[in-house]
Amino acid sequence: MKQGLSLRVSQHLALTPQLQQSIRLLQLSTLEMAQEVEQMLDENPFLERADDAAEREEFGLDQSDAQVSSGEQAVEIDAAQSTETDAGPSATKDGTSTSDTAQEAREEAAELRADGDAPVEESWEGDGSVDVAPDDGEWGGDAPARNAGSGDGGDEVSAMDLASAHETLYDFLHQQARCMRLSDDDQAALYFLIESLNDDGYLEDDLMSLALDWWRLKHGAGEPPPGVEQLEEAEEQLRTALAWLQHLEPAGVGARDLSECLRLQIMELRNTPEAQAALQLCDQPLELVAKRDVKRLSAQCSLPAELVKSALALIAGLEPKPGRRFVNVDQMVVVPDVIVSRSGRGFKVQLNPDVMPKVRVQDAYAGAMRQSRGGTKDANADSGGYAAMQQRLQEARWFLKNIQQRFDTILRVSTAIVERQRNFFMHGELAMRPLVLREIADELGLHESTISRVTTAKYMATPFGTYELKYFFGSSLGTETGGNASSTAVRALLKQFIASEEPSKPLSDNQLSAMLREQGIECARRTVAKYRESLRIAPANLRKAL
Structure with missing residues (x-):
């Protein structure tokens, strides 16, 4: 080389x-x-x-x-x-x-x-x-020290600050739990379940795994693993505490899944035929309830179609996330x-x-x-x-x-x-x-x-x-006049069409595409479906009023 x-x-x-x-x-x-x-x-x-x-x-x-x-x-x-x-x-x-x-x-x-x-x-x-x-x-210009306070009680909290303090779901539940006449051990179990909830108010972990954590919390992590009887005793104690938790406000808190959450809220209502029918619907696959398949639900529950429609309307008014109203919206403000x-x-x-x-x-x-x-x-x-x-x-x-x-x-x-x-x-x-x-x-x-x-x-x-x-950037769609229309403007037009539709006869994607074509905008049905989903608007069968 x-x-x-x-x-x-x-x-x-x-x-x-x-x-x-x-x-x-x-x-x-x-x-x-x-x-x-x-x-x-x-x-x-x-x-x-x-x-x-x-x-x-x-x-x-x-x-x-x-x-x-x-x-x-x-x-x-x-x-x-x-x-x-x-x-x-x-x-x-x-x-x-x-x-x-x-x-x-x-x-x-x-x-x-x-x-x-x-x-x-x-x-x-x-x-x-x-x-x-x-x-x-x-x-x-000149600036004060970075953490400088007022100097005269700067660490004190005013009454206005306390009044405007945000109350979390856990604070709200702890406040109710303190008013219950429970033994120290039972109250501690209730507190443990409250702290195990997620932000939506659901108890995601099963009671068996929570019972193991509860036993270790009471006896210390250095203790040998509990036996079967000890674990069953801890689980039974948590099951009793869960029953107390599910009777607290807001209704539906402490549920393990959506079906249980809906049932807990329905049981808080008056005992009416609609409420009883709604409880039966909650035992059916929730996909049928979401699609509002009145025919199949009526057949599986042996209920009249009109009663099923009333029960579905009752379920639609329930809160699927009990902890939603305790979310701190101030943290979500866009500056x-x-x-x-x-x-x-x-x-x-x-x-x-x-x-x-x-x-x-x-x-x-x-x-x-x-x-x-x-x-x-x-x-x-x-x-x-x-x-x-x-x-x-x-x-x-x-x-x-x-x-x-x-x-x-x-x-x-x-x-x-x-x-x-x-x-x-x-x-x-x-x-x-x-x-x-x-x-x-x-x-x-x-x-x-x-x-x-x-x-x-x-x-x-x-x-x-x-x-x-x-948001101000968007692709263009062709028009009959040879110009271009913004995809953002087309989404706004779709939103306007859907807002003015008849609830009993919602517009399908094909009809929306035809209406856009009448406005001189060439937009295929698949594109309409994509824009509708980006706007978080349900399809026509789910928008139809019962």
């Missing part, structure tokens, strides 16, 4: 830590972003909270169409602009590319470098200079990242100031670093500790810059969406036009994967409600 030397010229783009962090922050949701900020505040001594919203730094991104200053500056969109044509590339909503390939990663990294002035060094190391930030206090409101003849697009983290660089620590750098080169300046602090300072500055870039990109994409979907903000979802990620990416000069990251888990508050940014 002959050896030789050769020269080869090649280009490659390395993702620096700054670019990696910028890409990662861009795809975080609001909650994840808040957690990331909390983690950085704990880890980096150069970051602190600020009372006021952070001001935009002088060296920030050069984006004339998406200037942001603590969410107060906005972009005005004139609704009287010329109406855009509906012609556009036909692609599915989910048919977008992501940064799965190296080519996409290189293109996206190049955009972020060009858009955010990313440095070429591949580490967080800095020299402690203030070249990056002309003023280390540009992110806000919008962008707020769109009317402003004259147009719309105002602005960032939600409540989701923007208010952090800044510590003035005192940054000033000390500058003084150490400008002074004499002592032993401490040459030590590894000083270099580590320089790196942490540079990391803090880049973290703030990447946060600013994240919100700038969200605002730019949101503004482009509002411009493209102007008819939606004026007339509602029936006026939605087809839109794919590539259109926004080409307009803003970004990669599709960047748009995909921005529109995932980010929400926009509109005059018609709060929607995820991905």
Whole structure:
């Protein structure tokens, strides 16, 4: 084998830590972003909270169409602009590319470098200079200590806080159990079963496995395994406690399956012929009850068809998940990242100031670093500790810059969406036009994967409600006139058709497809079924009123 030397010229783009962090922050949701900020505040001594919203730094991104200053500056969109044509590339909503390939990663990294002035060094190391930030206090004024309280009883809980505290299913059941006259052992068994319930109020584990856990809890894990008689005694004690549990409110709690849950609720009602028939229906396969197969249920239970219909109506009014009303809905509230409101003849697009983290660089620590750098080169300046602090300072500055870039990109994409979907903000979802990620990416000069990251888990508050940014993207369906209709608008039209149908004669998928064809929209029956299922609307046989 002959050896030789050769020269080869090649280009490659390395993702620096700054670019990696910028890409990662861009795809975080609001909650994840808040957690990331909390983690950085704990880890980096150069970051602190600020009372006021952070001001935009002088060296920030050069984006004339998406200037942001603590969410107060906005972009005005004139609704009287010329109406855009509906012609556009036909692609599915989910048919977008992501940064799965190296080519996409290189293109996206190049955009972020060009858009955010990313440095070429591949580490967080800095020299402690203030070249990056002309003023280390540009992110806000003085801030109190992170966990500072009022100082005068800050740990006390007010009466209003106690009144507004959320009551869980377990608290509600424990409160009822404390009012029962039971022995300490029986009450402990009841408490054990309450804590074994799931969030819906069901007892998922069988009593035999729970009896083993209950015995170990009473006698300690270090004891030898219980015998058969001991295990049967523990199971019998839990069975008695289960009977008490199933008599507590809400009705149906402590059931092992849906059929038992329905029976427990029916037994709480008055003893009427409908209730007795409903109990018989609960003993039949629930698939027949769900399909409301009156003919087969009537034959298997030997009941008149009219009585079966009344019993099915009674069952339909029961609660299949007794613990549902105890769910903390406050934890499910969606906080919008962008707020769109009317402003004259147009719309105002602005960032939600409540989701923007208010952090800044510590003035005192940054000033000390500058003084150490400008002074004499002592032993401490040459030590590894000083270099580590320089790196942490540079990391803090880049973290703030990447946060600013994240919100700038969200605002730019949101503004482009509002411009493209102007008819939606004026007339509602029936006026939605087809839109794919590539259109926004080409307009803003970004990669599709960047748009995909921005529109995932980010929400926009509109005059018609709060929607995820991905909601405004949809594939196109052909029309008789040669134009395109958005799949989102077609779903809204289907919802409108079904809402106005006769309950006794619901519209089938074929009829819905024909009605869309009358509106000039070509939509096959299978597509109608897919859209109907995405709207969580039952088929015609289950929508039919008895």
